[in-house]
Amino acid sequence: MAFELTILGSSSATPTSERYPTAQVLNASGRFFLIDCGEGTQIQIRRQKIGFGKIKHIFISHLHGDHYYGLIGLISTFNLLGLKNDLHIYSPSQLKEIIQPQLDFLKGDLQFNVIFHPLNFKKPQLIFEDKKVEVLSFPLKHSINCCGFLFREKEKEANIKKECIQQYNIPIAQIVKIKQGAGFITEEGETIPHEVLTTPPPATLSYAFCSDTAFHPPIVEVIKGVNLLYHEATFTEGLRDWANKTYHSTALEAAKIAQMANAGKLILGHFSSRYKSADPFLEEAKTVFPNTEDAVDGKTYVVND
Amino acid sequence: MAFELTILGSSSATPTSERYPTAQVLNASGRFFLIDCGEGTQIQIRRQKIGFGKIKHIFISHLHGDHYYGLIGLISTFNLLGLKNDLHIYSPSQLKEIIQPQLDFLKGDLQFNVIFHPLNFKKPQLIFEDKKVEVLSFPLKHSINCCGFLFREKEKEANIKKECIQQYNIPIAQIVKIKQGAGFITEEGETIPHEVLTTPPPATLSYAFCSDTAFHPPIVEVIKGVNLLYHEATFTEGLRDWANKTYHSTALEAAKIAQMANAGKLILGHFSSRYKSADPFLEEAKTVFPNTEDAVDGKTYVVND
Numbered sequence: 001m002a003f004e005l006t007i008l009g010s011s012s013a014t015p016t017s018e019r020y021p022t023a024q025v026l027n028a029s030g031r032f033f034l035i036d037c038g039e040g041t042q043i044q045i046r047r048q049k050i051g052f053g054k055i056k057h058i059f060i061s062h063l064h065g066d067h068y069y070g071l072i073g074l075i076s077t078f079n080l081l082g083l084k085n086d087l088h089i090y091s092p093s094q095l096k097e098i099i100q101p102q103l104d105f106l107k108g109d110l111q112f113n114v115i116f117h118p119l120n121f122k123k124p125q126l127i128f129e130d131k132k133v134e135v136l137s138f139p140l141k142h143s144i145n146c147c148g149f150l151f152r153e154k155e156k157e158a159n160i161k162k163e164c165i166q167q168y169n170i171p172i173a174q175i176v177k178i179k180q181g182a183g184f185i186t187e188e189g190e191t192i193p194h195e196v197l198t199t200p201p202p203a204t205l206s207y208a209f210c211s212d213t214a215f216h217p218p219i220v221e222v223i224k225g226v227n228l229l230y231h232e233a234t235f236t237e238g239l240r241d242w243a244n245k246t247y248h249s250t251a252l253e254a255a256k257i258a259q260m261a262n263a264g265k266l267i268l269g270h271f272s273s274r275y276k277s278a279d280p281f282l283e284e285a286k287t288v289f290p291n292t293e294d295a296v297d298g299k300t301y302v303v304n305d
Numbered sequence: 306m307a308f309e310l311t312i313l314g315s316s317s318a319t320p321t322s323e324r325y326p327t328a329q330v331l332n333a334s335g336r337f338f339l340i341d342c343g344e345g346t347q348i349q350i351r352r353q354k355i356g357f358g359k360i361k362h363i364f365i366s367h368l369h370g371d372h373y374y375g376l377i378g379l380i381s382t383f384n385l386l387g388l389k390n391d392l393h394i395y396s397p398s399q400l401k402e403i404i405q406p407q408l409d410f411l412k413g414d415l416q417f418n419v420i421f422h423p424l425n426f427k428k429p430q431l432i433f434e435d436k437k438v439e440v441l442s443f444p445l446k447h448s449i450n451c452c453g454f455l456f457r458e459k460e461k462e463a464n465i466k467k468e469c470i471q472q473y474n475i476p477i478a479q480i481v482k483i484k485q486g487a488g489f490i491t492e493e494g495e496t497i498p499h500e501v502l503t504t505p506p507p508a509t510l511s512y513a514f515c516s517d518t519a520f521h522p523p524i525v526e527v528i529k530g531v532n533l534l535y536h537e538a539t540f541t542e543g544l545r546d547w548a549n550k551t552y553h554s555t556a557l558e559a560a561k562i563a564q565m566a567n568a569g570k571l572i573l574g575h576f577s578s579r580y581k582s583a584d585p586f587l588e589e590a591k592t593v594f595p596n597t598e599d600a601v602d603g604k605t606y607v608v609n610d
Contacts, residue, residue: 039378073344
């Protein structure tokens with residue numbers, strides 16, 4: 001199954017003519033998670049030809065406008081298109097109060113439920129899970145309450161060896177249990193260990209989203225070993241004072257987090273509009289963490305183990 | 306002085322990958338009026354390289370989201386850029402209540418005043434004037450309260466003939482009065498009429514914005530003789546039932562209004578996303594009003610007399 005991230009917007013507080021404010025879609029084994037929803041997100045989703053009906057879970061990291069101003073337009077469009085699925089929004093609790101006056105003015109009544117799930121800013125928390133995927137929120141260090149999100153596949157089942165099924169004449173009912181970790185007792189009473197019957201399950205994939213935040217090593221514990229890490233890099237070291245003042249990170253700090261977490265790959269984004277190119281960010285980060293790319297609106301990054 | 310309209314968005318309720326929701330900037334003799342403010346307006350303004358600091362007056366026709374969802378992002382960006390000018394918003398009175406919860410969450414306190422001017426949905430009203438330009442609102446016929454706007458230059462001064470200044474030895478103090486309509490009494494006591502001393506003033510230019518509305522002939526009285534008319538055409542006659550049901554116009558109806566008002570030129574916009582091209586709209590409208598163009602995002606239309 002696919003596990004891939006599409007960047008919809010990668011600018012910081014003010015959009016530029018080339019970069020929209022923060023928004024991303026993660027396709028995690030067929031679940032489409034929208035992460036932040038800056039102004040213009042619905043237009044970017046259309047351009048990427050992602051079906052609106054696939055988006056049922058939206059994660060809003062914090063209530064600075066460049067991370068949520070596109071939400072009301074998206075909800076309105078869902079409604080105009082006649083979508084009926086419940087929409088789950090994981091966000092700071094105040095978002096509901098902010099959005100409600102606008103929902104009241106929607107063209108036509110809302111045809112689906114919007115269910116708000118308040119985030120916890122004190123500690124990491126499991127906020128979503130189904131059979132295959134789980135999502136954790138974890139506190140970041142910003143000027144207002146802000147959470148990052150870790151999306152990871154659940155442990156997969158082991159692969160049973162076909163030749164063992166024939167050799168030991170294993171019934172179908174037993175195959176399910178063996179895949180989940182059981183051994184098998186043959187008709188002759190011999191116990192065949194799980195490890196002999198199976199090859200290990202495929203690796204689980206994971207993606208962590210960290211924006212907006214100052215350099216904050218406590219998150220390393222949560223995101224350790226993540227395959228793909230998006231970490232904001234609003235500034236380079238040349239504007240360290242600004243980074244400190246605004247609770248943002250430099251490219252160097254993002255790279256340090258990637259290194260400490262032993263991430264597979266790092267994507268930088270949330271660039272200040274002061275910078276005309278992402279090159280200085282990449283140059284700075286690669287001194288510490290070579291496998292770094294810049295976020296580009298419209299680009300898809302496949303997550304590998 | 307310039308009198309020209311730039312289209313920022315021309316889609317109807319839901320944006321497409323090529324058309325943003327409704328927004329326009331009118332440069333009326335150096336005043337930059339923003340008309341409606343759909344999602345993505347600030348991005349489109351940047352692309353057009355229109356200075357944010359020039360926009361001090363925003364006109365919101367009604368409270369369907371495709372006409373105002375970009376407002377909070379624009380205000381936020383004005384604030385982040387350090388703008389200090391008062392911002393005047395002419396809109397339905399409820400807009401203030403809708404926006405306030407979002408203003409409360411802006412990054413940093415607002416550095417300028419946002420002054421709301423409620424529209425009148427019963428009758429035409431003068432809502433703005435300065436030395437050179439005036440703006441009238443007038444009720445349209447939509448599913449909720451909605452106003453159109455007429456922007457027009459004030460009567461200009463007559464041009465005094467240079468040869469008359471020499472011939473009659475007219476002092477500077479008198480020139481101002483003559484330009485404004487006075488005649489002149491020579492040293493010999495002879496009265497020279499205003500019409501002899503001057504050539505007529507240049508024509509005043511005007512632009513009318515009519516979106517969203519069903520076919521509504523009472524507006525003709527207000528916009529009569531307008532140089533440039535933007536009139537919504539959400540549908541063509543083939544979807545007349547939809548037009549009736551949603552209080553929108555067809556291209557044919559827009560053309561009829563342009564004809565009845567004796568407009569100089571008609572621009573159609575607010576196209577339903579059902580249509581892949583503006584051609585059927587143009588074809589239909591031109592049967593009644595040949596001087597018709599379609600609104601194209603990013604295009605500027607110069608208003609001529």
